[in-house]
Amino acid sequence: MAKSRSSQPEQLGAQELSREGSLERYSRMRRSRRRHAVVRTVLVTLLVAMVALGTTAWAYISNINAQLNKGVNKTLSSVLSDHEAGDPFYMLLLGIDKDESRAGGSEYGSSDNAYRSDSIMLVRIDPQNKKVTLVSIHRDTQVKLGSNGTQKINAAYSIGGAAYATQVISDFAGVPISHYAEVDMDGLAAVVDQVGGVTVDLPVDVKDPDYTGLDLKAGQNTLDGRTAALLCRARHAYDVYGDGDRYRAANQRIVISAVVQKVLASNPLTLASTVSTLAGYVTTDMDVSSIASLSTQFLGMDVNSDIMSGMEPTTPEYVNDTWYEICDTAAWKKMMDRVNRGLSPYEDGNQDLASDASARIGDNSSNASSTAATTQGDSTGERNASTSSDVEPSYSGDVLVLNGTHTDGLAGKTADKLDGAGFGASSGNAGASVQTTTITYTTGHEAEAAGVARTLGLKVTYKESSDSQYDGYDVVVTLGVDYE
Template identity: 40%
Template sequence: MANGAQEPEAESRRSTRVGHAQESTHSHARTRGARSRDAAETPRTVDARYSRRGNTRYADQVNPKHRRNRIIKRVAIALAALLTCVGAAAAIYIGVINGNLSAGLDSGLNNVLVQTNLTKEPFYMVLLGTDESIQRETDSTTDGTYRTDTIILARIDPVNKKVTLISMPRDSYVSMGSYGEHKLNAAYAYGGAELAVSTISDLADVDISHFALVDMDGVVEIVDALGGIEVDVPMEIDDDMAGGHLDAGLQTLNGEQALILARSRHAYDEYGNGDEYRSANQRLVISAIAKKLLASDPATIASTVTALSECVQTDLSVSDIVGLAQVMRGLDASTDIYSATMPTTSAYVDGLWIEQVNTSEWKTMMSRVDQGLSPTESSEIDSATGIVLSSAGDGAAEEASAAAESKDGSIVVRNGSGYTGLGTEVANTLTSAGYTVSSTGNADNFDYKNTVVLYNDSSRASQAKAIAETIGHSASAQKNDGSYSISGDFLVIVGSTYVNTTS
């Protein structure tokens, strides 16, 4: 019984040791039977923290690999949950943007669009621009719908990374099927996107694959989303109806400034067809936007697409736009963007000024465009304003830009014609084009016949030629042979033939 009397004491000691988690070498002296009794009699007295089987920390110490695997598994689960949330949010965001882009589109638009592989073959797209912030002509037959003053037929070639922009004069008199003959800018007002696309498709004799309607006020948001665009403004603009003033020369334009350039036509009233100059400037803005967008990072592209969705109606989706932008990366705006205006002739018919399409020239132009060529064989730059009227990708636009950048010299203007006010007129023309006129006055006599631009430094020759082209009226550039005293960088002498020659 002695052994039996000691048993409870031993059991008590073991329970105490287990209760206080004091594992020691004495535990090894326990018999297998004793351990079994302990487990049976006190099943809940063992803290799991001190159990080798239930203690993960103990297991980790024995095998660190198990711990790493658990951490990786937990991170993977958390990451999967995060990606699921992000993916859902992205899907919702894209859905909202797609909804904005397609909102308001005609249900019949798809009836006239011919689908192509957006990123693997050339396609044509119609770009229309409305300007609701400026009072437009009213027409009771349009039910208050705004006419489209900007009409561009674009050919986009993702394979060769080429873009062609053809401006179509808003006053072009064309057939609109059952609606009869009207100015082209009435097509959207009469029959929406469907009639506008079908009319332009018939006029150009090409299939149209995509369509976009842009509120011109949206140019502000788009340009600002890009952080501004770099544009060489051909000449100074002062046009309150377009939004204000814009200096000439190479500069980064914000949204408001870009809108002034895209809107203005009255700044060119003294030069002739303001609509043609405005169309050329709109293509300039579009080219600058494309150049900046294609060079932007994904975040900027995303913000720009968001801005687009607020002011553009199009059949293109977010994935279409982003995919096309990726494919077109590497496009050189100076050589890979062609531009021109559909050839027309102004006419006054039945009390209405219209533009009559020059059918033969138009067919020739579209034949070139459809082959992937530039619409014209060479670029055309207006000598009076420096505006690129057509670009054949031959670098002529860059030459015009170089001329604009070289407007840093001072010019002295002298009237040698004998006609009052011609010196001031020429000075104003040069100032409007971005040049600096330091002084005006009369020449030493009034016997000068031809208008000349004189210079001393041979390095100024190209600039002198650009000044002469700006003046027009058969002005020419000549190096000073020592017969003239030139106080500035250039001396302009206005001759009598100025009044008898055209600009």
């Protein structure tokens, strides 16, 4: 049988069989093999490089995940609830009063049992609608901890760690908790530094010489990590205004919001660096992939309108030689019902008892040096009360607060706040509805007017008045609808 053409041996001409022809043919074959060898070498090198890079990236991410999850055990995982992708869910964020100096010292040490949750925050995250709600729970809230008796809610962490704290807070708030994150104060400082600092707007001076050493002027302040962490600790700076823990919790929510604002406006490299920094200070059940995915879903979020916040309604009470915060259970249930529906925790601004002096989100589009706005004046002597003045504010003198709003008792409540700051304040009615809040002072009492403005956090003008109707008062405040 004849062989097919494809199976026949190659037919060579007489010239190719000659010595010269054989050498030329051999040379061609060598060149061809060299080309194939080069191609194979390049391909193999690329393949090895890709595998090496993939292995390095996998090792890097695995290392970060290991750090993030270092304190997460089966007990904690068992109390966390599942949720459908894209649906709103709750995360528990605990700030632990642990830092490098305490952990390395003999008084506290590194054991979690030596610490309590200094900050307790429920975070409702709604990826689909790009909304986040931060709800602070007062650390001194009185709760019953079963066989452990009646204690403050922040004791749950030292009794049973993250898992027990999560279960207690989930039961207290009446919501399932799907994720957990715990951060120490060094971690907060490191993250703020990683994003280049945050800018907050302070309506009043924040001075805390005896504890944190803070001395911040009212106005826009760009804070580095250490200063931001101290602001989140400085409850005694607000003793003249009321419950310092309430103001501290409000400042914590603002600093977190400012960090979120900076992260969402950053590039992927900054996001990756931030997560890497977090890994050294944060314990969470989430991993790099889920954090990155969640961050991506919130791109384009308007932090000023889409991050809402509030705090559990409580009143202080002295029980068995201990000060507790007693939760107003009816108001708390109403607040959490609103949060569950994606609404602001507060029905109106008057429910936020820390709004007069706590920080607000500043302009984080740039990070200029820490500054307070300068005084603006004209020939009438008017000054912007929210800015610094060449007159040092005074917190004494007689003040009359007049109610020009539709809210009963607002003048009395405002007068009580001024009393707490050192003024002698009285209240009354303006006699008619007033749209704009005003502050007037009698000759020689501009410093008291500045102090009143700072105390109330009012962004209004104050001016000298010769109205004899209010003789006997150094300053007169007329509350308008804008104050409501």
